[in-house]
Amino acid sequence: MKKLLLLCFIVVLSSNFYGQTAPKTTKAKSETAAKKTKETADKAATDAKKEAAKATKASDKAKSAADKATADAKKETAKEKATKEKAESTKAVAKKTEAKADAVKKEAAATKKTAAKTTKTVKETNEKAPKVADKVTGEYNGKKVYTGPKGGKYYINSNGNKTYIQD
Numbered sequence: 096m097k098k099l100l101l102l103c104f105i106v107v108l109s110s111n112f113y114g115q116t117a118p119k120t121t122k123a124k125s126e127t128a129a130k131k132t133k134e135t136a137d138k139a140a141t142d143a144k145k146e147a148a149k150a151t152k153a154s155d156k157a158k159s160a161a162d163k164a165t166a167d168a169k170k171e172t173a174k175e176k177a178t179k180e181k182a183e184s185t186k187a188v189a190k191k192t193e194a195k196a197d198a199v200k201k202e203a204a205a206t207k208k209t210a211a212k213t214t215k216t217v218k219e220t221n222e223k224a225p226k227v228a229d230k231v232t233g234e235y236n237g238k239k240v241y242t243g244p245k246g247g248k249y250y251i252n253s254n255g256n257k258t259y260i261q262d
Contacts, residue, residue, distance in 0.1 A: 096143050097140065100136055100139055103136075104132060104133075107128075108132075229241040229242055229243050229244070230242045235260055236250075238251065239251070240260065248260045
């Protein structure tokens with residue numbers, strides 16, 4: 096704003112330098128015109144300063160009000176988020192503990208079953224059981240003879256290996 100007024104003032108004064116008039120009358124006229132333009136420029140500058148001050152005060156008030164409103168809104172949303180997060184975390188913890196309890200119960204039941212199975216198999220025989228469920232078809236030297244899926248006959252020796260028998 097100040098620059099614009101200064102530019103206008105320079106343009107007004109520069110036009111007086113290029114004019115061709117009588118020296119006596121021009122001097123007096125230019126002095127009075129300069130005084131008038133200076134006074135109007137001063138008034139305009141002071142008015143502009145007052146208006147700028149008013150505008151800055153108004154903008155500062157508006158900004159502070161907006162800042163207060165956003166701060167209040169942030170506080171409310173932060174409180175709401177915190178309560179939601181607490182509720183969700185307690186639900187999650189409850190679900191995890193329930194899942195752990197269920198897993199422990201299942202594991203205990205499974206270990207009981209496997210313990211019962213292993214004791215039964217150890218009591219039944221001292222020999223290793225074959226991996227494939229083959230049919231028991233007889234005895235050979237006091238050992239059980241098994242028949243494989245392709246028709247081969249074998250027994251389990253004292254090392255736990257298969258020993259095939261030729262017919």
